[in-house]
Amino acid sequence: MRTLYWFTRDLRLHDNASLLAASKSDMLLCLYVVDPRWFAPGPLQSKAMGDHRWRFLWQSLMAxxxxxxxxxxxxxxxxxxxxTVIPQLAHAHSIERVVRSRLxxxxxxxxxxxxxxxxxxxxxxxxxxxxxxxxxxxPMALGELPDTFSQFRKQVEKTGDRCSERLRIRTxxxxxxxxxxxxxxxGDCPPIPEPVHPLQFMGGEAAGLARLQEFLYDNHSIDRYKETRNALDTWDASSKFSxxxxxxxxxxxxxxxxxxxxEASETKNESTYWLWFELLWRxxxxxxxxKHGANLFRRDGVQRKRRHGTLYGHRFKAWCQGNTEYPIVNAAMNQLRETGYMSNRAxxxxxxxxxxxxxxDWRYGAAWFEEQLIDYDVGSNYGNWQYLAGVGADPRGLRQFNLEKQTQQYDPTGTFIDRWGGHADQPVGLHTVDAADWPL
Structure with missing residues (x-):
């Protein structure tokens, strides 16, 4: 059989059931398609693929x-x-089967x-x-996926299984x-931009496996994960697997x-459990x-709840550029813009x-994250934004953090704010409105 394997979000050889199935062929065409539409602004003003995402993706493809x-x-x-690309290649090479990972x-x-x-x-x-x-x-049909994470977690934990068995053919x-x-x-792909800030992230399978080894066995950072995971700017405070x-x-x-x-050979504690707990959120x-399909992108979310929120152009721009009245927000947004990464707490x-x-409108923020984050994941990104906006999987509804208290708790000395330039010279206030910036 002549097979085309379409690599997407599975850029590895280890534990890849799709590639293993595709390998049972007489001929195999391994393909990755870079879609030009990723690099053009969408209806929510942001692109699907920003510079940092593109650099990490290209590194992963080369690896x-x-x-x-x-x-x-x-x-x-x-x-x-x-x-267009896949049918053309299929006809050119007499492809009989097309395989990919489910997305x-x-x-x-x-x-x-x-x-x-x-x-x-x-x-x-x-x-x-x-x-x-x-x-x-x-432990449930997809259509019966619980409305909240807690219900899902309880049903999964009741089975006693942490995952389906990985492929024993490791590579x-x-x-x-x-x-x-x-x-x-x-050669027609966009050029790979140079980083504007030193990065510790390098794309590719070997780099990912090395980070797994480093966080667990080399540094034993997993032993303290639950206590350190909310740090804003420390490499080993969280796994960085994302x-x-x-x-x-x-x-x-x-x-x-x-x-x-x-856990069987080294340490088993609340922190080791908590890392798996975070994988379960993902x-x-x-x-x-x-399950929810297009409702993942609706303004009123999967709950169909109407929420206040529009697009004030000047406020959106100030948020993206780290130029608001809130130093901790500015610092985090500057970090994101310069590196493509931001901690979960931030x-x-x-x-x-x-x-x-x-x-x-939460969707514009989610779209900006999609453009910027090197760990962008459609479910986690839009699901979490819906959660915080009170239109998704949170039974408590809209959540709001006290930014002053959060700053005191997670950046009491102002180190994070100072490092990432959180004190804007001329912050844009909430009541600064230009005639061209009426809500859209």
Whole structure:
């Protein structure tokens, strides 16, 4: 069988059920499609792919290509729309089967269906490689996914399983040959921007696995995770696995099983449990996105609750540029803009400010995060924004953080604010309105 494997958010060889299935072929074309639409502003004013995300993704693709070459394969990187690129390649190479990992997101589902419509004779297969569990191993049907995380967690923990079994073939050692080495058009992709701030994040499978080893076995930072995870700006305070998980350089099942192995051989305490607890939050939002589809992006959310909030152009710009009246928010937004990363605690604070103090439509903030974050994940991002806006999975409704108290608790000496320039010279106040900036 002649197979096209479409890499998406699974840029790895280890624990990759989709790639393993695709490898059972006579010929295998490994493909990644860079969609030009990612780099154009969308209806919520932000792009789907900003500089930091693009740099990390490209690093991950280059690492994947190096790994594939050791197996006699290569990565065909195409710049174009998948609905056009994949049918063209399928016809050119007599492809009989198309395989990819199952993805949440309405655009991803629409693209998959469009490709199937254009290749009616081909076999199409998807496998679940982005989640702890397969749909069949969940303790509930997808349509019965609980409305809150707590209900989901209790049902999962009752089973006693932390994840579906990872593939015991940890890394593929052989792949079928490609259809020669056809030239691709990767040269048409946007240039890779230079970082404006020194980064500790490097894309790729090897880097993700190295971070897993470092956080658990080298530094034993997991032992203190529950106490340190809310720090705003310390490398080992939290796992930092999210960029590699979001791009599929690191398998979430690999992380879960490594935690279990660590607990058996090293330390088992509340902190080691809490890291798995955070993985379970990520898991919940993965299935949440699949269940709710387009409602993930609705202003009134999955709850269909009407909330105040519009787009004041000057306030939105001030928030993005770290130029508000709130130093801790400014510092976090400057960090995001310069590095593509922000701690979990900081994300909650800036989102709360966006929704409550600034009175803005949460979807614009979520779209800005999508552009900027190197660990952007559709379910986690939009699910968490809905949660904070009171239109999603939070049974308590709208949440608001006291920014002054949060500053005193998490940055009492002002170190984080000073490092990231949180004291704006001319902050934009809430009552500064230009005639061109009436709510849109």
């Amino acid at each position: 994947l290509e190096r790994s594939l070459r050791t197996l006699g394969q290569r990565l065909h990187i195409a710049f174009g729309e998948p609905e 949440p997101g309405t655009q991803e589902a629409g693209q998959w269906q469009a490709i199937k419509d254009r290749l009616p004779k081909a076999v199409f297969q998807q496998f679940e490689t982005l989640s702890l569990f397969t749909e069949g191993s969940l 593929l050692t052989a792949l079928p040959p490609p259809p020669g080495f056809p030239e691709d058009n990767r 960029p590699w998980l979001a791009n599929g350089c690191l398998s979430v099942r690999e992380v879960a099983e490594t935690i279990t192995e660590y 898991e919940y939002f993965y299935w949440y996105a699949l 994300r909650q604070l800036v989102a709360s400010c966006f929704i409550n103090e600034l009175g803005l």
